[in-house]
Amino acid sequence: MIRLTAMFSLLASTAMAGEIWVTNEKDDTISVISTETLEVVRTYETGERPRGILFNSDYSRVYICASDSNAVQVMDPNSGEILHELPSGDDPEQFVLHPDDRHLYIANEDDAITTVVDVETRKVVAQIDVGVEPEGMAVSPDGKIAITTSETTNMAHWIDTETQELFANTLVDSRPRHAEFIKDGAEMWVSSEIGGTLTVFDTATQTEKAKMSFEVQGVHPDRVQPVGFEFTAGDTHAFVALGPSNHVAVVNAETYEVEDYILVGRRVWHMDFNEDRSMLFTTNGVSGDVTVIDVEKREAIKSIKVGRFPWGAAFRPTGS
Amino acid sequence: MKHLVSGALFGCALTTFASAETTLTIGYLRVEQPAPPTLSNLDPIPEDNGLAGAQTGLADNLTTGKFLGQNYELTVAEVFEGDDPLAAARDLLSASPYLVIDAAPKDITAIADMAEAEGAVLFNTSAGDLSLRDAECRGNLLHTIASDAMRTDALAQVLVKKRWDDLVMITGTHAADTSYAEAMRRSLTKFGLSLEAEKEWAFDADMRRNASQEVPLFTQDFGDYDTLIIADEVHDFGRYVLYNTWQARPVVGSEGLTAVGWSPVIEQWGAAQLQSRFEEEHAREMTAQDYAAWAAVRTLGEAMTRTNATDPETLRSYIMSDQFELAGFKGRPLTYRDWNGQLRQPIAIAHPRALVAQAPLEGFLHQTNELDSLGLDRPESKCEAFQ
Numbered sequence: 001m002i003r004l005t006a007m008f009s010l011l012a013s014t015a016m017a018g019e020i021w022v023t024n025e026k027d028d029t030i031s032v033i034s035t036e037t038l039e040v041v042r043t044y045e046t047g048e049r050p051r052g053i054l055f056n057s058d059y060s061r062v063y064i065c066a067s068d069s070n071a072v073q074v075m076d077p078n079s080g081e082i083l084h085e086l087p088s089g090d091d092p093e094q095f096v097l098h099p100d101d102r103h104l105y106i107a108n109e110d111d112a113i114t115t116v117v118d119v120e121t122r123k124v125v126a127q128i129d130v131g132v133e134p135e136g137m138a139v140s141p142d143g144k145i146a147i148t149t150s151e152t153t154n155m156a157h158w159i160d161t162e163t164q165e166l167f168a169n170t171l172v173d174s175r176p177r178h179a180e181f182i183k184d185g186a187e188m189w190v191s192s193e194i195g196g197t198l199t200v201f202d203t204a205t206q207t208e209k210a211k212m213s214f215e216v217q218g219v220h221p222d223r224v225q226p227v228g229f230e231f232t233a234g235d236t237h238a239f240v241a242l243g244p245s246n247h248v249a250v251v252n253a254e255t256y257e258v259e260d261y262i263l264v265g266r267r268v269w270h271m272d273f274n275e276d277r278s279m280l281f282t283t284n285g286v287s288g289d290v291t292v293i294d295v296e297k298r299e300a301i302k303s304i305k306v307g308r309f310p311w312g313a314a315f316r317p318t319g320s
Numbered sequence: 321m322k323h324l325v326s327g328a329l330f331g332c333a334l335t336t337f338a339s340a341e342t343t344l345t346i347g348y349l350r351v352e353q354p355a356p357p358t359l360s361n362l363d364p365i366p367e368d369n370g371l372a373g374a375q376t377g378l379a380d381n382l383t384t385g386k387f388l389g390q391n392y393e394l395t396v397a398e399v400f401e402g403d404d405p406l407a408a409a410r411d412l413l414s415a416s417p418y419l420v421i422d423a424a425p426k427d428i429t430a431i432a433d434m435a436e437a438e439g440a441v442l443f444n445t446s447a448g449d450l451s452l453r454d455a456e457c458r459g460n461l462l463h464t465i466a467s468d469a470m471r472t473d474a475l476a477q478v479l480v481k482k483r484w485d486d487l488v489m490i491t492g493t494h495a496a497d498t499s500y501a502e503a504m505r506r507s508l509t510k511f512g513l514s515l516e517a518e519k520e521w522a523f524d525a526d527m528r529r530n531a532s533q534e535v536p537l538f539t540q541d542f543g544d545y546d547t548l549i550i551a552d553e554v555h556d557f558g559r560y561v562l563y564n565t566w567q568a569r570p571v572v573g574s575e576g577l578t579a580v581g582w583s584p585v586i587e588q589w590g591a592a593q594l595q596s597r598f599e600e601e602h603a604r605e606m607t608a609q610d611y612a613a614w615a616a617v618r619t620l621g622e623a624m625t626r627t628n629a630t631d632p633e634t635l636r637s638y639i640m641s642d643q644f645e646l647a648g649f650k651g652r653p654l655t656y657r658d659w660n661g662q663l664r665q666p667i668a669i670a671h672p673r674a675l676v677a678q679a680p681l682e683g684f685l686h687q688t689n690e691l692d693s694l695g696l697d698r699p700e701s702k703c704e705a706f707q
Binding site (some may be wrong): 155 | 380383384386387388429590593596597625626644645647651652653689690691
């Protein structure tokens, strides 16, 4: 216990100031956690059923998928005021902001559509037919490729952002939930919740390069369900939320081997790091809290109560 | 605004990526079963019960198929009372070896035994009878509807967990009631429980007028007990028992706390999406039979997606293999039991307003798969057609 406290204060003093913004799916709120004090410092109201959340590149705007309000809300993160709403198509769940800071790619879960919205003109630029229940969204660092994964069709759909058309569709295991480009866009990773796997694609050829599965001791494989994941600095390791197994896996992104499992709260969904990526914050849907993980030690150091069914998480620096 | 967004750009991107399209035709056969009269007319059975689920499954398959150059068709036949179900089944089977069936157990086995059904893949989406998963099983017949035993095992787990072990039961007189009651007795024995008393419901009064007078007296001689089980699968009298019993005790079984394959109150595990998709298409809530038909059509879709084949040998062997898994909005992959063709699935414990629990409940362990603590397990089933 003493050791834990010492380590904790060390972490807090070296970490830069910042906040983790967490959407609470069944409270219609955002809980803002200070990465210094590890406490909820503010709570903001949102539209109905907030899920996906992200900031623009200079952190002057926060975008929120208000799924049941059928809108993406644009909030001023300094005041918590909703500035306006963007047309998002029905039931927006996850989204990603193009590196041009202008185009949001939004998965419309109920409509089998990906909607592209220009955040400046506030107009829909394109709607792209994808598989049933689109969810995971990613965009390559050079901005040329956007990805939508569809949960019931079980595919990653590859979108050419110039033409806004699909140029490839690749099958993955059941219920793909999340996608990320890493290694300067050379690899694209997709998690499959019911399949229990993480698939690595070679971006250039859109072919499968590796596939990982997980084993948590004492948990039936059916309940080990990879959902959200994020990468440590330099893309060396992925931290993978394993849903109702209540664990986060640490995966070596070079060898594609699982190195560790960390016990967190119940039904872990998504996550984000603090600024220097020394701490990871996971949203735990069922237990209604956020687990803070010491990334280097690979240990859970605190859980923070937030609203009901926390879902998305996004980091915002506040200056030190 | 919403309308404008989807209207403007909806039709522009129906891109197909494969040059040649292959089509999988699926037959859907509904054999009308006369519904016995019930005391209340509050809940009409939807005319497209089951079929609507198959149609939603078809739409899901089609969306996936368009990215792979795979097409799906559903051919529907309905047989009314007095007509020959076998002739209709023969017609459908001559067009496709895949047949989704909504019929009484005796018709299902008769169809499975026809020469035309040899090598076909049939799905039972309507009959929970234990015998179809037991000695009366057929090698060409899979079951996506949960068996009665899976449902009663699920409830028995709740009774054990809550330590409600002083149990009494009221049984209706219809065949479906008695077979449910039989499944319940079997489940109670399986989980170390027993019934303290049983009564048969044989009234012909109209309970809308006097349930509050008759039910207390009818249940008074049960004495004290923990829980009252109702076996009323035709939903005749059960609804009038709740809150009218002599003792203030929970009611479970066909009414009150029920164990079901699907319910409109399921929303976790992405189920909210399937529910809203279904409700938008059919303007009503999704029933357990709709879900079973959806699962049958999606099973075929999943098999074709993964194998790129349309012949029944390839699809059947994929469906029965370790590779197959269906994401069925129940939080775990769904697979088929290789000893009797039953779709393994969690069972919802629900009342009409909310999900209470999902079986298998925590603590009910099994040497290979906890889902096999529900229904006929490998050593229990007398089915030999799958060996």
